[in-house]
Amino acid sequence: MVSTHSRRDFLKISSISLAGAYLAACSVGGGDQGAAEQALRAAFAQPINDLDPHGPSSVDESTLLAGRLIYDTLIRRDGDKLVPHVATSWEQPDPNTWVFALRDDVTFHDGSKLTARDVKASLERVKDAGTAQSALWTSVSTVDAPDDTTLRVTTSEPLGTMPVNLTLMFILPAAKMNDEGFFRKPIGSGPFRVEAFTPSDELRLAAVDYWNGTPKLNRVTLPFIPETSSQITALRTGDLNVLWPIPPDQLRELEGLDEIRLETVPSYAYYFTWFNCGREPFTDPRVRRAMWRAVDVAGTVRNLFGDGAELMTAPIPSTVFGHAPQQPYEHDPDAAKRDLAAAGLGDGFRTSLMWFSDTGPLADALAQAMISDWAKVGVTVEPQNLEKAEWLRRLNAKEFDMDLQINTVTTGDADFTLGRLYDSQADRMGYRNPRLDGILRRAHQDSDRRTRGRLYGQACKIIWDDAVGIFPAALISTYGLRSTVEGFEPVPSNQPDLRGVTLAT
The missing domain is CATH 3.10.105.10 (Dipeptide-binding Protein; Domain 3)
Structure with a gap:
């Protein structure tokens, strides 16, 4: 059954190159100790070839999809609103200055504490990277971290897009982000840590005790399946639990199947x-x-x-x-x-x-x-x-x-x-x-x-x-989900929040 949200309904759900995302899920476990273990398999239309959220692929949907699961940002989008995330609040004392107050309870996957110095280093890194995302930060003059929970950004001219741009600025550990080979198995502070990564083939993630809501899934695997017909077959046979976006000319292959539901979002x-x-x-x-x-x-x-x-x-x-x-x-x-x-x-x-x-x-x-x-x-x-x-x-x-x-x-x-x-x-x-x-x-x-x-x-x-x-x-975007998938919300960015997803037994 196809469930099509109106634009008004969609804006209540969430508001952000479809050039493709696919996720899939296969059951194994739960985030709660004592619950059956749950593992989600998900297939994305474009391969994930880079986990560097500040690098050449910084605005590619596949890199952003992975980034949302592995790293944190100061601000996040909730529907058509911008809401606090690692930053608890922000103010603009003058047109060229932004000041952010940060949480003090966020840790990276290696147990080290996330501080304003990590945010400073991350913002300076993406600004100087010379990539598509760097263009958002050209007016940034200085970034200061006067203490662990305060960040001050000064710009050469007013930057009204500062809050929305920060929804893309992923925070990395300053002490390690420039280490050779870091992005083969990077460390973030997001809800999942990297278990293994083969570029353009597969990304395997494991849930962590996350400050903003521990995932109910234990594991997420994102394989790249190049052929659309193979993606559809994998969803039909249960090898994948979630697949998106389903190309319009493939919908007939999945419509009317009891074990699969289709959900759409602009x-x-x-x-x-x-x-x-x-x-x-x-x-x-x-x-x-x-x-x-x-x-x-x-x-x-x-x-x-x-x-x-x-x-x-x-x-x-x-x-x-x-x-x-x-x-x-x-x-x-x-x-x-x-x-x-x-x-x-x-x-x-x-x-x-x-x-x-x-x-x-x-x-x-x-x-x-x-x-x-x-x-x-x-x-x-x-x-x-x-x-x-x-x-x-x-x-x-x-x-x-x-x-x-x-x-x-x-x-x-x-x-x-x-x-x-x-x-x-x-x-x-x-x-x-x-x-x-x-x-x-x-x-x-x-x-x-x-x-x-x-x-x-x-x-x-x-x-x-x-x-x-x-x-x-x-x-x-049409998402195909096995009937066992619960708590999954389609989003217009093709970068879903998987923390609330479970698999019925």
């Missing part, structure tokens, strides 16, 4: 097609708008994804803070032809679209549907289905005409995507707009939620109206 992941706005003919917004009007976006999303996605109404999903719905681009091939003619391309033109198949569910079919629609208005698009490494190289070098991919608004806040990708200095797709830069900068600096929401609404409109890209589908 995610923070969405498809987009960027135009290289610094490369002809996409320097002209009339051409970009024509390309959007040429595609039957609503029909394609409906026919390909069904209940597995919802039609986008902004350049970020409706689940994300800062979303503001925009006027849809109607499918109108005749208007597209007129726009192209007005731009001097009445005879059409040739271009290309790049993507990699594993970017997300039905990526190949989505690419081909758009290419087919563009052909109907005289635009010949060469399909370029690349290996991920080559796709990433070309994306970073802006060596593309159009790019199809999935993105995940990891923090659940518009700044993570709009502020990080569409600022002129970021120069991710050749688009430059000084007015947008100013709006994004003010939203990044302001700590007032209402002001930030209003500013991101303006940013959504500019990006949408300028057709920087086409934004077709926000993905729905």
